[in-house]
Amino acid sequence: MNVTIIGAGLGGLTLARVLHVHGIPVTVHEAESSPMARMQGGMLDIHDYNGQLAVEAAGLEDEFRELILEGRQAMRILDRDANLLYEKTDDGTGGRPEVQRGELRRMLLDALPEGTVRWGHKAAGARTLDDGRHEVTFEDGTSVVTDLLVGADGAWSKVRPLLTDATPVYEGTAFVETYLFLADSRHPETAKAVGGGSMVAHGGSPDEGINAHRESGDTLHTYVSLNRPLDWFTAIDFTDPAASAARVAAEFEGWAPELTALITDGDTTPVLRPHYSLPVGLRWARVPGVTLVGDAAHLAPPNGEGANLAMLDGAELGQALAAHPGDVEAAIAQYEEAMFVRAATPIDDAVLLESLFGDDVPETLLELVRGE
Numbered sequence: 142m143n144v145t146i147i148g149a150g151l152g153g154l155t156l157a158r159v160l161h162v163h164g165i166p167v168t169v170h171e172a173e174s175s176p177m178a179r180m181q182g183g184m185l186d187i188h189d190y191n192g193q194l195a196v197e198a199a200g201l202e203d204e205f206r207e208l209i210l211e212g213r214q215a216m217r218i219l220d221r222d223a224n225l226l227y228e229k230t231d232d233g234t235g236g237r238p239e240v241q242r243g244e245l246r247r248m249l250l251d252a253l254p255e256g257t258v259r260w261g262h263k264a265a266g267a268r269t270l271d272d273g274r275h276e277v278t279f280e281d282g283t284s285v286v287t288d289l290l291v292g293a294d295g296a297w298s299k300v301r302p303l304l305t306d307a308t309p310v311y312e313g314t315a316f317v318e319t320y321l322f323l324a325d326s327r328h329p330e331t332a333k334a335v336g337g338g339s340m341v342a343h344g345g346s347p348d349e350g351i352n353a354h355r356e357s358g359d360t361l362h363t364y365v366s367l368n369r370p371l372d373w374f375t376a377i378d379f380t381d382p383a384a385s386a387a388r389v390a391a392e393f394e395g396w397a398p399e400l401t402a403l404i405t406d407g408d409t410t411p412v413l414r415p416h417y418s419l420p421v422g423l424r425w426a427r428v429p430g431v432t433l434v435g436d437a438a439h440l441a442p443p444n445g446e447g448a449n450l451a452m453l454d455g456a457e458l459g460q461a462l463a464a465h466p467g468d469v470e471a472a473i474a475q476y477e478e479a480m481f482v483r484a485a486t487p488i489d490d491a492v493l494l495e496s497l498f499g500d501d502v503p504e505t506l507l508e509l510v511r512g513e
Contacts, residue, residue, distance in 0.1 A: 143166075143288040144166065144168070144289045145167075145168050146167060146170070147169075147170050147292050147293060147294045148292070148298075149260075149293075151246060151451050151452050152434040152435030152452060153171075154258075155195050155198075155199055155455030156434060157249075157258075157459075158200075158252050158459075159198050162200055163459065163463035165463065167257065168257065170262035171259065172264070174261045176247065176260075184213065184241060185239065185242050185448050186214070187205070187237065187239075187245070187449060191449040191450060192452050198459070199249070208240040208244045208245060209240055210240065213354070214235040214237060215229060215230050215338030217229075217336045217338070218343070220343060221345065221400070231337070239338070239354075262281070267300050269431075270286065273429055277300070288469070289462075291431070291434060292437040293455070294437055296440050298433065304426075304428050304432075307423055312416040312442045313370070313416075315367060315413060315414055316364040316365060317364070317389050318364055319365070319407035319412075320361065320363070320407060321360070321361040321407060324360065326359070328361075328406060331399045331402045331403060332361065335353045335354070335355055335403075336355070337355055338355060340352070340354065349367055350365075351365055352364045363404070363407070364414070365389055365404055374413055374415065379410065385411045386411050389404055416442040417442075419441070422484070423439065427473070430469065432476065438480060450483065450484070454476075457480070
């Protein structure tokens with residue numbers, strides 16, 4: 142069986158690793174020119190009920206534990222004046238240890254045979270051939286024909302059109318991403334407000350919020366959340382760091398300066414991250430020899446589950462293929478049915494909160510989650 146994965150994100154690499162564990166050859170094609178071609182995002186909390194199951198399936202539990210940043214499961218909830226509404230320390234018992242996305246990706250890459258990933262192969266399109274196999278063409282003019290094609294290529298997947306005509310739609314919200322470096326010495330009040338883990342600041346309206354977390358060392362990574370029409374964001378020149386930061390910060394007039402400093406004093410150019418989604422409950426008729434994992438299959442606005450679900454998709458597909466030697470269609474059908482159900486099931490706040498707080502979930506936090 143010839144397996145081709147498009148996309149070397151967490152879902153595609155988890156699938157490749159699980160296939161490798163079971164002795165199934167695989168090739169991954171990735172648009173980026175190298176593993177370090179761009180920043181790989183910030184912190185990820187890898188959950189004990191999905192993401193960590195994928196790590197186990199990949200046989201990388203020890204390597205994963207080496208990546209965990211101690212203390213980062215701590216949480217602070219503030220109001221717009223930086224008053225503390227709730228605080229949870231990290232006692233090491235939570236089910237959502239934090240790791241850097243880039244290091245997690247590197248762990249998976251290092252666990253694959255050299256040459257598994259073909260860098261600089263940006264997919265331009267895919268088609269089904271007369272013999273039932275699938276061809277992917279790349280922007281450099283090359284192409285590949287495969288028996289089994291897996292789209293792990295994210296929101297704007299080039300493989301998805303083989304299965305469905307569904308396309309992502311804007312959800313009405315976006316993040317603006319910024320970083321503060323050496324925050325403890327350069328911005329001590331802001332560093333204190335964020336604390337040792339994550340911080341969420343609410344202003345009394347669901348339309349604005351500031352979310353930040355401490356990465357390795359004293360780097361603060363911020364996602365400014367705004368509920369605005371897409372054309373509101375496109376009117377901002379994000380190639381002008383000072384002007385774009387000032388425009389975004391203007392939406393937080395009157396907020397505590399230690400919070401707005403996460404926007405105005407950022408050390409990187411603000412990056413716009415609009416939130417798109419595919420229809421909830423999206424399914425497609427079985428097409429022989431092709432399927433999707435992660436955002437390519439069930440894109441949703443950020444909710445803390447995306448990376449975890451992508452990894453679990455990859456792990457379960459790999460396990461299904463290993464469990465059905467010689468019967469690819471049975472394997473894909475088994476995987477897709479479980480994935481469809483999982484993707485259509487609303488995230489259970491009780492499960493999320495239990496993974497954070499065990500059996501003692503504070504009432505104040507329950508009220509925030511319920512919007513009370």
